[in-house]
Amino acid sequence: MxxxxxxxxxxxxxxxxxxxxxxxxxxxxxxxxxxxxxxxxxxxxxxxxxxxxxxxxxxxxxxxxxxxxxxxxxxxxVGQVAEGRQVFPTLSVAENLAMGAMLPRARAGREQRLESIYAMFPVLAERRAQAAGTLSGGEQQMLAIGRCLMGAPxxxxxxxxxxxxxxxxxxxxxxxxxxxxxxxxxxxxxxxxxxxxxxxxxxxxxxxxxxxxxxxxxxxxxxxxxxxxxxxxx
Missing domain, CATH: 3.40.50.300 (P-loop containing nucleotide triphosphate hydrolases)
Incomplete structure (x- = not known):
C-alpha cells in the first residue's frame, strides 16, 4: 500500500x-x-x-x-494523527470533527462517520458543544483520532x-x-x-x-x- x-x-x-x-x-x-x-x-x-x-x-x-x-x-x-494532538482549542468538539470532513473524498458519508465516531468515543458526543481546549489530554487524543477518521482515510x-x-x-x-x-x-x-x-x-x-x-x-x-x-x- x-x-x-x-x-x-x-x-x-x-x-x-x-x-x-x-x-x-x-x-x-x-x-x-x-x-x-x-x-x-x-x-x-x-x-x-x-x-x-x-x-x-x-x-x-x-x-x-x-x-x-x-x-x-x-x-x-492518507491520514495523520499528529504528535501533541493539535486540536483547534477554541473550536468545539463538533467543529473540530467537521474540520476533518472538509476533504472532497470525505463529503459523502460524512454523517454516518460522525455517528460512528460518537459511538466509538461517547465522551465526545457528550461534549460536542465544549471547546476542545478544555478537554483532558485523553479526550483531546480521542478527538484528534476522530477528526482524522472524519477524512475517510x-x-x-x-x-x-x-x-x-x-x-x-x-x-x-x-x-x-x-x-x-x-x-x-x-x-x-x-x-x-x-x-x-x-x-x-x-x-x-x-x-x-x-x-x-x-x-x-x-x-x-x-x-x-x-x-x-x-x-x-x-
Missing part, C-alpha cells in the same frame, strides 16, 4: 533522514520505533507532504507522491498517540488503534511505548540517527537483544 524508497530529508544542512526505505502492506500495523531525534516524526511529516524529500520516492498505491502538498496526500486517503499514521497520557488512557488509545486495524484500517504507529507497539505490529522498523538499522516482525524485534537493551531496559 505504501512503499518508501531511499528518501533523504534535510533541515538546512542537517540531515534528518538518510536513505530510509520501508513498506506498509495493506491491512497491517507497522511500527516505527527509535529514540527521540531518530527521525520518526520527520518520516511521518515527509509522507504526509509537510516536508519535501531531497531524494527518493514515496509510493502510495503505486503513485509517487513525494513532494505533493499535504492536502492532496490527505485526499488520497485508508491509511492512518499515528505519531506518539500515548505521549503525555495516564497509563489507563494509554491502554484505551492503543486498543482503539488495534480495533481500527481489525476493522480494515492500515496503520503506521510511531510510539514511545516500544514494547506495546511491537506487540501490536505485524512488522516494525528501528530508526537510529535517520537510518533504518533493524526491521522484522514485531515479535522478532521484541525478542532481539539489541532492541531489548536499547529500548526495553532488559
Amino acid at each position: 505504501l512503499r518508501i524508497e531511499d528518501i533523504d530529508v534535510f533541515y538546512g544542512d542537517a540531515q534528518a533522514l538518510d536513505g530510509v526505505s520501508l513498506e506498509v502492506p495493506e491491512g497491517a500495523i507497522v511500527a516505527i520505533v527509535g529514540a527521540n531525534g531518530a527521525g520518526k516524526t520527520s518520516l511521518i511529516r515527509t509522507i504526509a507532504g509537510m516536508h519535501r524529500p531531497a531524494r527518493g520516492r514515496i509510493l502510495y498505491r503505486g503513485a509517487d507522491i513525494a513532494g505533493w502538498p499535504s492536502h492532496k496526500v490527505c485526499n488520497l486517503g 485508508e491509511l492512518v499514521m499515528f505519531d506518539e498517540p500515548s505521549l503525555g497520557l495516564a497509563p489507563a488512557v494509554v491502554q484505551a488509545v492503543l486498543k482503539t488503534v488495534r480495533d481500527l486495524n481489525r476493522d480494515g484500517l492500515t496503520c503506521v504507529l510511531v510510539e514511545q511505548n516500544v514494547a506495546v507497539s511491537l506487540k501490536l505490529a505485524s512488522h516494525a522498523y528501528v530508526l537510529e540517527n535517520g537510518r533504518v538499522t533493524l526491521s522484522g516482525t514485531g515479535e522478532a524485534l521484541l525478542g532481539d537483544d539489541r532492541v531489548r537493551r536499547a529500548y526495553l531496559g532488559l
Whole structure:
C-alpha cells in the first residue's frame, strides 16, 4: 500500500533522514520505533507532504507522491494523527470533527462517520458543544483520532498517540488503534511505548540517527537483544 524508497530529508544542512526505505502492506500495523531525534516524526511529516524529500520516492498505491502538498496526500486517503494532538482549542468538539470532513473524498458519508465516531468515543458526543481546549489530554487524543477518521482515510499514521497520557488512557488509545486495524484500517504507529507497539505490529522498523538499522516482525524485534537493551531496559 505504501512503499518508501531511499528518501533523504534535510533541515538546512542537517540531515534528518538518510536513505530510509520501508513498506506498509495493506491491512497491517507497522511500527516505527527509535529514540527521540531518530527521525520518526520527520518520516511521518515527509509522507504526509509537510516536508519535501531531497531524494527518493514515496509510493502510495503505486503513485509517487513525494513532494505533493499535504492536502492532496490527505485526499488520497492518507491520514495523520499528529504528535501533541493539535486540536483547534477554541473550536468545539463538533467543529473540530467537521474540520476533518472538509476533504472532497470525505463529503459523502460524512454523517454516518460522525455517528460512528460518537459511538466509538461517547465522551465526545457528550461534549460536542465544549471547546476542545478544555478537554483532558485523553479526550483531546480521542478527538484528534476522530477528526482524522472524519477524512475517510485508508491509511492512518499515528505519531506518539500515548505521549503525555495516564497509563489507563494509554491502554484505551492503543486498543482503539488495534480495533481500527481489525476493522480494515492500515496503520503506521510511531510510539514511545516500544514494547506495546511491537506487540501490536505485524512488522516494525528501528530508526537510529535517520537510518533504518533493524526491521522484522514485531515479535522478532521484541525478542532481539539489541532492541531489548536499547529500548526495553532488559
